[in-house]
Amino acid sequence: MIWQIELIIYLLLIASAILALKVKDLLASVVALSVYSFGSAFLFAVLGAVDVGFTEAVVGAGITGVLFLAALYHTTRKSRD
Amino acid sequence: MVQKSKSIIVALVSRFMVPFIQLFAMYVIAHGHYSPGGGFQGGALLGASILLLRLTVGEQPSNLVFHTKYGTQISGFGVFIYAAVGVAAIIGGGLYLDYASLPIAGIEPAKLRSIGILLVEIGVGIGVMATMIAIFDDLARGHFHD
Secondary structure, eight states: OOHHHHHHHHHHHHHHHHHHHHOSBHHHHHHHHHHHHHHHHHHHHHTTOHHHHHHIIIIIIIIHHHHHHHHHTTSOSBOOO | OEEOOSOHHHHHHHHHHHHHHHHHHHHHHHTTTTSSOOHHHHHHHHHHHHHHHHHHTOHHHHHTTSOGGGHHHHHHHHHHHHHHHHHHHHHTTSOTTOGGGOSOTTOOHHHHHHHHHHHHHHHHHHHHHHHHHHHHHHHTTTOEEO
């Protein structure tokens, strides 16, 4: 596969993972985690595991984002640590 | 507080998209045994389409599509389809989930395996869809404001 595409996806993964850990707003953290899941789904598809990438895109970027949002309504929106 | 979106654009676009998401999910379930996808992915897509309705148009209109109180029952029904195909294979004289010995007369074993895996995919899809929606409904209970 074209190595430039994989390099861009790896950089996107690292940036979104660091953003999800560092940001104080938990809603933005959930969105960054969805971006991470979608980037890893791209990476799986590029590496040839289309089935794993499909599952990652549906579950990681779709369902768990919504479930994290629903769990977020039970807590506060800002993290205090 | 889970409340419906105030923007009419968000509500209209999501209502327009939901049938296409569900059509694609049924395509994924029906073609799961010879292309990427399957019961789990199609069921998760169906659940995500209902969750999109829950988040954008509110709880009462989305109850017309999938009611809150039926989540656990329908997921149990999906597991029942899966287990019933397996037990039907036992009744036909084979092992559990041995599709070639399903008690349907007049079909050769290769075609019978294809039908059996399709029935199992449908059961898994129904179960995953209802379980995803039931988890969200339990998390968001008491937080809906229409």
